[in-house]
Amino acid sequence: MPLETLFQFINLAFIIVPIIIGLVVGSLVERRHYRSIRRRETDTMAQPAVPLGLSALSGVTIERAHLVTGSTVVAMDAFKAVLAGLRFLFGGRVGGYESLIDRARREATLRMKVAAGDADAILNVRLETFAIGGRFGGSGALTSVEAVAYGTAVWVGSGPKR
């Protein structure tokens, strides 16, 4: 039946076109995101954000401290989703997910630094990630990931304690 033939073509197009768009646009978006992340990381390098507690600053007076957070949700592109799906079949390292989560964590950390303003350091930093399901129903395939970074921004005093 010609109609059935047409449906088959439309069906295939609906599957393949997003994958190609995902490959082209997705890698472009990722490269731009990484460029931006690296630039901002270099810019904010002088403001340490570490999992360490107060021991990182022993010997100085802390004038002010408060909690700061940063978060972001990064979506997966269709090409990487299919690649990850194939990995679930054969096992192994899921490379597509690695860069996705890496981008999310670093972006969240940078946003936390923005929230900290001119703080001298952010201490006791913790990072959390949550998988967010999409229209596929959520349980099986990851479609986007949320990363949250939080810590305590501290402003140190002008002279040594003691």
Place this chain on the structure above:
Amino acid sequence: MLLSNLETVPGRTVVEFFGLVSGSTVRAKHAGRDIMAGIKNIFGGELIAYTELLKDSRDEAIDRMIRQAQGMGANAIVNIRFSTSSVAQGAAEIYVYGTAVRVQ
């Protein structure tokens, strides 16, 4: 490389702080292992295949973190934390992070 999940390395003095280092990896098990695990779920007991998968992932994540710390010129990582997040059914993400320091 000295690893510690205390704020310092006991018996040593931290002489220099470098910043946050992290290692992560996402691994999936293949569908065959998944089916075997489903069968195992009937009887209970340790899922050896999964234990090994997660152990391998954790080792790789630590290795990656150490490589970052070496690149920064550190000789110890303190205050290390692990987190395991299930990013998707059938895959596990291991994330390990800490502070790269130089100790005497």
Place this chain on the structure above:
Amino acid sequence: MAPLSGLGLARNADLDAMKWTPRLPDDAVNTSLTRLTILREMVWLSSLAAGLIIIIYVGLGLLVDAVVDYLPDTVDGALERVVVDAADFGPVAEPTLPRVRRWQRELDDLAAAMPAPAPDGFTLHLIEDADTVNAVALPGGHVLLFTGLIDAAPGVDAVRFVLAHELGHFANRDHLRGLGRRLLLALAASLVLGSDNPVSPLVLAPAELLTLRHSRDQETAADAYAVRLLYRAYGSAEGAEAMMRTLAELDHRGTVDGFLSTHPLSAARAEHLRGLIDRLGAEPDTSEPAAP
């Protein structure tokens, strides 16, 4: 990343005093795929998957073909309840009753000539749809005949060929074969890939194309059965070619369409039927036609 001195970089002089030397970690460590390797991985994994699909598909096909002839009639009955009861044909309208009875009689005559008659008989449903030139075989011995086909058919012989063709599907148990393949394939895909793996549609779409190819083979087999049955019942199968020539005029399809279609091209089918009619006509003793 080359080690950078923290001197002068820290915002606060006290931090310098506090032994802080901020440095950036090597960020390539935590991502294993580059632009080149991601493509290589895709090509490698998808060819592996394609091989797996072909193996599973062929294996399932052999399994279904081996099992379908031994399936008890209860399976047919169960499918009948699902498919036919869902359609809910309802009572036949009074004005069309004589036409339904007439084609039911034709169907019964043909069924009586089948080499292996079905004990439960066949039920004809006349669908009032002048635009659809089609007939369908459903589980439980139900034949749907669209009025569009009766209108388009060049004669009673031609409609008889269509009915015989549908009976051929029942004789070959095609209605079970097709459903079985699709069902098992979907089951295997969801078992191996999980219910919402984005790869599932990629696997099922090519498999659907294979199913269509398979279905064309079934149509050809049903055609051959129909010609033999017409010879057995009426001693002539001229209606078969006439019907196909009419269908060929109705759809002017290109040759590209052939691979994707469920039915072989009508013109090619007509040629094939002509050959069959000539061969069987040359040996009029067709008392024992072998079921294909």
